[in-house]
Amino acid sequence: MAKDNKIKKVVLAYSGGLDTSIIIPWLKENYDNCEVIAVSGDVGQGTELEGLEEKAIKTGASKLYVEDLNKEFIEEYVWPTLKAGAVYEGKYLLGTSFARPIIAKRIVEIALAEGADAICHGCTGKGNDQVRFELAIKAYAPDMKIIAPWRTWEFKSREEEIEYAEKKGIPLKINRETNYSKDKNIWHLSHEGLDLEDPANEPKYNEPGFLELGVSPEQAPDKPEYVTIHFEKGVPTAVNGEEMDSVSIVKTLNEIGGRNGIGITDIVENRLVGMKARGVYETPGGTILYAAHNKLEELCLDRDTFHYKQNVANRFAELVYYGQWYTPLREAISAFVDSTQQTVTGDVKLKLYKGNIIDAGVTSPYSLYDEEIATFDEDEVYDQNDSAGFINLFGLPIKVRAKKGLIK
Numbered sequence: 001m002a003k004d005n006k007i008k009k010v011v012l013a014y015s016g017g018l019d020t021s022i023i024i025p026w027l028k029e030n031y032d033n034c035e036v037i038a039v040s041g042d043v044g045q046g047t048e049l050e051g052l053e054e055k056a057i058k059t060g061a062s063k064l065y066v067e068d069l070n071k072e073f074i075e076e077y078v079w080p081t082l083k084a085g086a087v088y089e090g091k092y093l094l095g096t097s098f099a100r101p102i103i104a105k106r107i108v109e110i111a112l113a114e115g116a117d118a119i120c121h122g123c124t125g126k127g128n129d130q131v132r133f134e135l136a137i138k139a140y141a142p143d144m145k146i147i148a149p150w151r152t153w154e155f156k157s158r159e160e161e162i163e164y165a166e167k168k169g170i171p172l173k174i175n176r177e178t179n180y181s182k183d184k185n186i187w188h189l190s191h192e193g194l195d196l197e198d199p200a201n202e203p204k205y206n207e208p209g210f211l212e213l214g215v216s217p218e219q220a221p222d223k224p225e226y227v228t229i230h231f232e233k234g235v236p237t238a239v240n241g242e243e244m245d246s247v248s249i250v251k252t253l254n255e256i257g258g259r260n261g262i263g264i265t266d267i268v269e270n271r272l273v274g275m276k277a278r279g280v281y282e283t284p285g286g287t288i289l290y291a292a293h294n295k296l297e298e299l300c301l302d303r304d305t306f307h308y309k310q311n312v313a314n315r316f317a318e319l320v321y322y323g324q325w326y327t328p329l330r331e332a333i334s335a336f337v338d339s340t341q342q343t344v345t346g347d348v349k350l351k352l353y354k355g356n357i358i359d360a361g362v363t364s365p366y367s368l369y370d371e372e373i374a375t376f377d378e379d380e381v382y383d384q385n386d387s388a389g390f391i392n393l394f395g396l397p398i399k400v401r402a403k404k405g406l407i408k
Contacts, residue, residue, distance in 0.1 A: 007031050010147065011111040012120045013103065013133065014038035016052045018161050019122030021170050023149055024059040027120060038064040039110050041103035043073045044186025059170055067106050070186055074246040077102055078187060082289055083234040084337045085309065086317035091267045093283045093290065094320050095188025100129055101325040104136030112141060120147040128272050132323030139326035186250055188283040189213050196278050199268055203280045213282040214258025217355030224353035226360060227256055229292045234341030236289055250285045257284025261355040272322050291357045292348040300343045300366045309340055
């Protein structure tokens with residue numbers, strides 16, 4: 001590739017995984033020994049962040065920033081998505097999707113502070129993450145040059161990347177046989193590649209080391225476990241009666257859900273670039289929160305708002321998945337969602353059993369459920385004779401068409 005001698009300093013979105021590990025020496029080789037500053041956004045990767053600074057420096061970076069973004073990630077990206085009820089294609093709880101905008105935003109802030117000439121990421125040209133990173137960069141540094149090695153470099157496969165890493169003496173935590181492509185944060189863990197690339201193959205749920213956030217339903221306890229979650233205006237604030245901060249709530253529910261086999265999803269999803277891709281996602285705590293939040297909305301939202309919000313949720317999920325977090329439409333939908341959450345306060349009790357979430361009770365001071373109206377027993381507040389006139393008016397268009405002989 002042609003070298004750009006004007007690029008003297010590059011900020012790299014750094015995870016320490018295969019791609020970004022080899023990008024550091026690759027950048028220095030192809031951009032006239034430019035300075036490379038690595039940035040890792042901590043959104044709950046846990047032990048994956050251990051030893052990153054030593055590795056980054058040894059590989060050729062001048063420094064490494066590790067930014068703790070956990071609280072901001074949960075409260076400003078996860079909670080708005082949860083309140084919206086956004087689920088991509090009915091199954092994916094957007095774990096990777098909404099982590100990218102916050103990481104990219106922080107990378108831009110550091111790049112501007114460091115006077116960098118370019119920002120580099122390790123996303124492939126086939127994936128969604130390239131879009132998510134670059135749209136966020138365009139939002140906060142519209143003139144910043146972006147380097148995406150996967151679009152231009154000589155490597156055509158992960159096998160060739162591993163060979164390059166071995167040649168450069170770069171230590172890797174993976175090998176050729178177990179090289180699933182994974183993404184982990186406090187909300188979820190994704191698995192892609194290897195045997196999962198064939199949708200006919202059943203994931204190796206019961207093999208040691210495949211699932212990391214929990215166990216398969218078969219390995220879960222034979223006894224159900226109950227969990228109660230309290231919400232204030234759509235935001236979870238307590239688990240089993242104990243008030244917790246946002247990060248602790250997700251971690252606690254990950255543990256509870258994980259040991260009960262909750263939140264394992266196998267999906268063939270439609271990527272933004274047009275292809276279908278198969279992945280397995282672990283989202284134990286998130287799956288519990290979505291179920292609980294929806295149950296509370298059943299009780300507290302009026303019919304029209306509840307139904308309309310379900311339509312909006314699908315669009316919100318697309319915006320998040322497509323990397324359009326920093327857009328007027330996403331902000332406008334969030335404003336609408338927030339207005340619907342003013343009465344979404346209460347407690348939801350769920351029974352967890354071998355991968356299943358079973359409703360076990362819901363209460364709210366803003367409940368719209370009226371037992372006297374809903375009862376099958378005698379009541380004094382609902383005149384059943386009123387329904388006849390209602391049905392006549394509601395069915396009038398059908399009656400007119402039928403008299404015209406238009407119904408076949």
